[in-house]
Amino acid sequence: MRGAARTRDAHLKPAVSTPQPPVFRLARAGVVFGRVPPLNALAEVSLAVHAGERIALIGANGCGKSTLLRLLHGLLMPSVGEVWRAPRVAHAMVFQRPHMLRTSALNNVAMGPWLRGVRWREAKALALAALQRVGLEGLGQRPASKLSSGQQQRLALARACALSPQVLFLDEPTSSLDPHAKREVEALVQQLAREDPYLTLVFASHNLGQVKRLASRVIYLEQGRVLADLSVADFFSGQLLQTHYGQAHLFVKGEFV
Amino acid sequence: MMTSFTESLTTALQLVSALDSTLVTIVARSLGVSALACALACGVGLPLGAWLGVARFPGRALVLTFLNTLLAVPSVVVGLVVYLLLSSSGPLGSLGWLFSFKAMVFAQSLLVLPVVTALTRQVVEDAANHHGEQLQSLGAGTLLRAGLLASDERYALLTVVIAAFGRAISEVGAVMIVGGNIEGFTRVMTTAIALETSKGDLPLALGLGMILLSVVLVLNALIALIRLWREQEPVGCAAPPGLEMRT
Ligand SMILES: Nc1ncnc2c1ncn2[C@@H]1O[C@H](COP(=O)(O)OP(=O)(O)OP(=O)(O)O)[C@@H](O)[C@H]1O
Ligand SMILES: [Mg+2]
Numbered sequence A: 001m002r003g004a005a006r007t008r009d010a011h012l013k014p015a016v017s018t019p020q021p022p023v024f025r026l027a028r029a030g031v032v033f034g035r036v037p038p039l040n041a042l043a044e045v046s047l048a049v050h051a052g053e054r055i056a057l058i059g060a061n062g063c064g065k066s067t068l069l070r071l072l073h074g075l076l077m078p079s080v081g082e083v084w085r086a087p088r089v090a091h092a093m094v095f096q097r098p099h100m101l102r103t104s105a106l107n108n109v110a111m112g113p114w115l116r117g118v119r120w121r122e123a124k125a126l127a128l129a130a131l132q133r134v135g136l137e138g139l140g141q142r143p144a145s146k147l148s149s150g151q152q153q154r155l156a157l158a159r160a161c162a163l164s165p166q167v168l169f170l171d172e173p174t175s176s177l178d179p180h181a182k183r184e185v186e187a188l189v190q191q192l193a194r195e196d197p198y199l200t201l202v203f204a205s206h207n208l209g210q211v212k213r214l215a216s217r218v219i220y221l222e223q224g225r226v227l228a229d230l231s232v233a234d235f236f237s238g239q240l241l242q243t244h245y246g247q248a249h250l251f252v253k254g255e256f257v
Numbered sequence B: 001m002m003t004s005f006t007e008s009l010t011t012a013l014q015l016v017s018a019l020d021s022t023l024v025t026i027v028a029r030s031l032g033v034s035a036l037a038c039a040l041a042c043g044v045g046l047p048l049g050a051w052l053g054v055a056r057f058p059g060r061a062l063v064l065t066f067l068n069t070l071l072a073v074p075s076v077v078v079g080l081v082v083y084l085l086l087s088s089s090g091p092l093g094s095l096g097w098l099f100s101f102k103a104m105v106f107a108q109s110l111l112v113l114p115v116v117t118a119l120t121r122q123v124v125e126d127a128a129n130h131h132g133e134q135l136q137s138l139g140a141g142t143l144l145r146a147g148l149l150a151s152d153e154r155y156a157l158l159t160v161v162i163a164a165f166g167r168a169i170s171e172v173g174a175v176m177i178v179g180g181n182i183e184g185f186t187r188v189m190t191t192a193i194a195l196e197t198s199k200g201d202l203p204l205a206l207g208l209g210m211i212l213l214s215v216v217l218v219l220n221a222l223i224a225l226i227r228l229w230r231e232q233e234p235v236g237c238a239a240p241p242g243l244e245m246r247t
Helices: A002-006 A065-073 A105-115 A120-133 A149-161 A179-195 A208-214 A239-244 A246-256 B002-017 B021-054 B060-071 B075-086 B101-138 B142-152 B154-170 B173-179 B189-199 B202-231
Strands: A022-033 A039-050 A054-058 A080-085 A091-094 A167-171 A200-204 A217-222 A225-231
Touching: A022 A065, A039 A065, A039 A080, A039 A200, A039 A225, A054 A065, A054 A208, A065 A091, A065 A167, A065 A200, A091 A149, A091 B101, A105 A120, A105 A149, A105 B101, A120 A149, A149 A179, A167 A179, A179 A200, A179 A208, A217 A246, A225 A239, A225 A246, A239 A246, B002 B202, B021 B060, B021 B101, B021 B142, B021 B154, B021 B189, B021 B202, B060 B101, B075 B101, B075 B173, B101 B142, B101 B154, B101 B173, B142 B154, B154 B189, B154 B202, B173 B189, B189 B202
Parallel strands: A054 A200, A054 A217, A091 A167, A167 A200
Antiparallel strands: A022 A039, A022 A080, A217 A225
């Protein structure tokens, strides 16, 4: 299955053709919330994420997309199974509703590198560069929470970029934005992916158009289980999905009804 | 009865407006004791509460239950405990603090420490539940997260400080027991009101009562103002505390 994900059409954005080492590996990992009754937010998830892959996580609300992102990012510990991370791989996450601290946009971005041990002055320089990448350099001194939600989402992207991540996790980064801001944020993600072919993207999305535009590989989740893990071409080819991945096929069809 | 009340009220107003020296000293002492006590309690309670709001450790639920129990301890009990600690045969007797300004500060600090800690814990924990993960994602460990969330919630915590000051200045049990209500020495507003009322000197009691009431009113107005102001999303542009230290 992974072999299929690695052979990509030329027009697809992800551009690493030689096999890359894995950056994350999950072995029968599960996450259980609560005790009475226990909720299996993720169960028996085994997968490897390789450098340069652009993975879309899709599935209905509550299927475990955010939980999988949090598990990979290290915000959650697996209740069962194993999570392996390649050493010295920097990863950052953009949340569905980014929260900015009550300080300037620039300080919010500089906070990340500073928290990882960079001196404040240098962190600010990194932050400025990151703000330029997302086109917010003019708003650095503005209070972050005064920015529009689209600008805040770009700010969140800058905050993640300032950490120079090799892996970028995005949890429905555009789902709370208007169509214009949605396009802007998506274009930024595309640009980041184009600039660094080894940048690994793992993102959750409810927007299948966006999945087609950004992903090289699609993971379909249902009730915490991975029911399909295919290259984007295979996933959207229809025939394969219909014959072998009935539930994923229904989900995709439902999205287009 | 009615005339004596109106007379007392008039005399009281005269005392207040003439800035009667006895009255002024008592008010100043009261404000001093409570401000110091509040500052000391905040020095410990704000960081402790912030840490409790973020840290997860075995026995945390027990600690929080204990903290909430401390909230309900009446001031006379705190006074009694501090009295026992400071009395000549107590463990801190050698300090010689009993019936002094210091004893009153000590007692009131202990009284409001749980208030500051518990309220701070609540504020910071709510913030942590809401977006603590995003700070964790950036690489902030428990202590930094506690500090950043507390500084981000500074307006909410300001109301906590004011509420603690209000609790300190309006309590009577603790200062009465450990201060002894000694005239010109440890007499504060609340103990003076209690004494003057029992002596029948209503004007002084009423005058002090009015001042105490206005202090509390001002404090509550401040809290209301801060809330109002916060709803309009005030934002400072200062670096979070400690950020400059690393440069
Ligand atoms: N901290 C938590 N405590 C308890 N249950 C949780 C917690 N976080 C998530 N869950 C539960 O785990 C399941 C998976 O949640 P998750 O947020 O991963 O879904 P999702 O696929 O991201 O959904 P959405 O599309 O709505 O964002 C849900 O049933 C959710 O209620
Ligand atoms: Mg989610």
